[in-house]
Amino acid sequence: MSDYSSILLENAVKQFASLPGLGRKTALRLVLHLLRRPRNEVEAFADSLTKLKADVRYCRLCHNISDSDVCPICQSTRRDRQTICVVENIQDVMSVEKTGQYNGLYHVLGGIISPMDGVGPKDIEIDSLVERIEPEHIKEVILALPTTMEGDTTNFYIYRRLMPTQVKVSQIARGMAIGNELEYTDEITLGRSILNRTEYTG
């Protein structure tokens, strides 16, 4: 006999425990919580997952997650349609949106170049980025990728691919995080922030 007196319970726990970062104990706690909720709520929970998987799409232009063929951001007429911010994934779109400091379009790569993980330029949405520049009259591409070796590699590759289009390519600033102390900032970041110092205008 298994640890569980109910196979139905065991199945549900196994499903939750298959999610990243959830162990058996947490999974059991979540399932027992759901079990105490009314039946219609549990059905709504299950429905939201099947519907998501069945009906969700990715924007034809920027590859962000979307309920329609073109996402609300790419459809918007109130955004700067000549600037594209390149990000690794859809969470990053949300992160940039939350800053309230950006009003242009996006391009979601769906990954970054990582030879160690077997991810090459053809595995992510780089071709489709290059193909957007001329038809959409893009003036600037902002690279907002992770500040890691893989991010740097991807930045460089995209830069080289974009050179023939003569679009302006920029990358998000690297330096000390706001609210940090010099003492606790790593040497590479601090060194970079000295090299890349900006004019102080008071």
Place this chain on the structure above:
Amino acid sequence: MSDYSSILLENAVKQFASLPGLGRKTALRLVLHLLRRPRNEVEAFADSLTKLKADVRYCRLCHNISDSDVCPICQSTRRDRQTICVVENIQDVMSVEKTGQYNGLYHVLGGIISPMDGVGPKDIEIDSLVERIEPEHIKEVILALPTTMEGDTTNFYIYRRLMPTQVKVSQIARGMAIGNELEYTDEITLGRSILNRTEYTG
């Protein structure tokens, strides 16, 4: 517009974030993970929840979760059917089973007496415990409730209710946890473990 470019995504994230201990960020991470899984896996996930809620039952005798009217433990002929271990909830049944030190039956109260939370003796399965003693010829009831004020109150109440049946009532030992140092054991536990010392037989 919400933070999410997809209402389907937002719904699924809200559902996960409604579970205890899961915040928005974790919920998003889990949903995006599910989104990368094949459709049949997501459907199996959703199915396991609706099936659990629709079909799960509670054992008529011990109130443990079960797929049938009487749970496998209560049905088993290989267990000591004259001893009942009283626990607060179904997780506790699993915990005791895992020790491998108990081979009797269980009785799941579904809570403990807690006036602060408005839980009285009638809100948990105490009557049904008392009613099991004579028909099932129970010889011993082991109280395995939390060692808290509420647990103690519930122990005492059950003890008083069982007195007329003349069943033997015991409670699980309290003392130092295995592997602990005296120095780091709290005074009450250490005091109790001195009072309740057992004969050393070498």
